[in-house]
Amino acid sequence: MFERFLKLSLLVCLLGGALLAEAAPITVTSARVWPSNDYTRITLESAQPIKHTMMTLKDPDRLVLDLENVDLGATLKSLSDKISINDPYIKQVRVAYFKPDVVRLVVDLKTEAKPSFFSLQPAGEYKYRLVLDVYPAQDPLMAALQERENPQENSGTGTSETASTESATGESGGYVPPEKTTESAKPDVSPDNTKKTATGGQRTLIIAIDAGHGGEDPGARGARGSHEKNITLAIAKKLKAKIDAEPNMRGVLTRDGDYFIPLNGRVVKARKLQADLFVSIHADAFVSPSARGSSVFALSERGATSAMARYLAKQENESDLIGGVSLDTKDPYLARTLLDLSQTATINDSLKLAKAVLGRLGEINTLHKGSVEQAGFAVLKSPDIPSILVETAFISNPEEERRLNDAAYQNKLADAILAGIKRYFTSNPPLAKSKVVER
Numbered sequence: 001m002f003e004r005f006l007k008l009s010l011l012v013c014l015l016g017g018a019l020l021a022e023a024a025p026i027t028v029t030s031a032r033v034w035p036s037n038d039y040t041r042i043t044l045e046s047a048q049p050i051k052h053t054m055m056t057l058k059d060p061d062r063l064v065l066d067l068e069n070v071d072l073g074a075t076l077k078s079l080s081d082k083i084s085i086n087d088p089y090i091k092q093v094r095v096a097y098f099k100p101d102v103v104r105l106v107v108d109l110k111t112e113a114k115p116s117f118f119s120l121q122p123a124g125e126y127k128y129r130l131v132l133d134v135y136p137a138q139d140p141l142m143a144a145l146q147e148r149e150n151p152q153e154n155s156g157t158g159t160s161e162t163a164s165t166e167s168a169t170g171e172s173g174g175y176v177p178p179e180k181t182t183e184s185a186k187p188d189v190s191p192d193n194t195k196k197t198a199t200g201g202q203r204t205l206i207i208a209i210d211a212g213h214g215g216e217d218p219g220a221r222g223a224r225g226s227h228e229k230n231i232t233l234a235i236a237k238k239l240k241a242k243i244d245a246e247p248n249m250r251g252v253l254t255r256d257g258d259y260f261i262p263l264n265g266r267v268v269k270a271r272k273l274q275a276d277l278f279v280s281i282h283a284d285a286f287v288s289p290s291a292r293g294s295s296v297f298a299l300s301e302r303g304a305t306s307a308m309a310r311y312l313a314k315q316e317n318e319s320d321l322i323g324g325v326s327l328d329t330k331d332p333y334l335a336r337t338l339l340d341l342s343q344t345a346t347i348n349d350s351l352k353l354a355k356a357v358l359g360r361l362g363e364i365n366t367l368h369k370g371s372v373e374q375a376g377f378a379v380l381k382s383p384d385i386p387s388i389l390v391e392t393a394f395i396s397n398p399e400e401e402r403r404l405n406d407a408a409y410q411n412k413l414a415d416a417i418l419a420g421i422k423r424y425f426t427s428n429p430p431l432a433k434s435k436v437v438e439r
């Protein structure tokens with residue numbers, strides 16, 4: 001009798017527990033918004049995965065997201081306050097219960113958009129994430145390029161509203177084929193392009209400057225609390241200003257704000273711009289706080305040149321997991337497979353560029369190692385653009401973290417990188433740029 005009672009109570013407990021577990025609503029613990037001209041991202045984080053659906057509605061343009069079995073807590077309620085009035089794509093977000101167990105988010109858009117709504121497994125410090133990426137209807141990079149090619153047709157800020165007309169070549173947001181790489185077709189991001197080319201008589205060299213990490217991916221963190229993503233952007237902006245001040249040179253940032261770009265996206269951006277060089281800027285951490293010094297890396301197709309190089313490449317390549325890339329849809333403008341071509345020639349040029357930059361960095365900082373290192377960095381995989389990754393210093397070293405935050409030292413780093421680039425071009429004139437046929 002007693003045994004039966006025990007069994008029965010156990011059953012009741014199990015059933016009750018199961019029902020309770022299923023019924024307990026999930027709390028969104030963090031809501032983050034990352035606005036940018038490229039796209040705006042909303043991230044919702046929770047301890048458990050959330051079932052979700054999305055609808056796209058027109059007149060007016062809006063997105064409807066339903067989150068199942070979610071508690072409409074303070075974090076979700078505060079989401080509408082986090083939308084900036086200057087957000088390029090999102091007008092406002094409204095949050096309310098649609099049904100007793102379904103929270104509905106209505107995202108009112110400022111313009112027609114291409115949304116991508118996906119979930120991410122826990123990664124880094126993050127738990128489960130739901131991510132909504134709102135892309136403009138037209139690739140803003142291509143719109144900006146077209147605007148420069150046809151300034152009389154398009155004027156304004158380069159947003160989708162100002163550059164929606166197709167160019168004379170019939171391109172409507174597609175890739176600029178490398179066959180178009182002639183001196184006259186070389187895109188320049190500056191309105192004073194004519195002045196620059198007229199004085200030098202040489203085509204403008206495009207340097208893609210890649211500020212490592214960004215947005216959801218903070219990169220490494222120093223003991224004083226600095227984030228690598230902010231330091232890399234500060235140095236990248238200084239480098240761009242210095243490059244732009246050079247005759248016949250133009251710097252283009254892969255990101256100009258605090259938002260995430262996938263590693264492949266950085267490569268694709270540089271190729272769309274037909275960049276002559278690609279320089280990725282970092283300030284990573286190592287397990288030991290005593291690790292110090294600058295390093296410059298090139299791609300390796302056959303393993304890493306040292307344990308440190310292997311470690312850093314692994315850290316860097318995890319950026320997409322932390323930053324959050326959808327496995328199915330991805331960024332509609334950047335989802336491109338990389339060409340499967342031999343990179344030997346480009347790696348040789350990358351090594352020359354890396355050596356020139358390392359030499360200059362050695363004049364302002366200790367070098368972690370006296371030679372260029374190589375590892376399988378995904379961000380360096382352009383088959384036709386010499387690409388380097390500069391580890392300016394270790395953010396995990398307290399003394400180097402202090403200097404990395406110092407504007408004067410950031411300027412010194414930018415000066416050294418530019419001096420290395422100029423030295424590279426002196427012995428490797430850009431006319432020999434190889435052309436790759438897109439397949």
Ligand SMILES: [Zn+2]
Nearest residue numbers: 212282283284
């Ligand atoms: Zn990094």
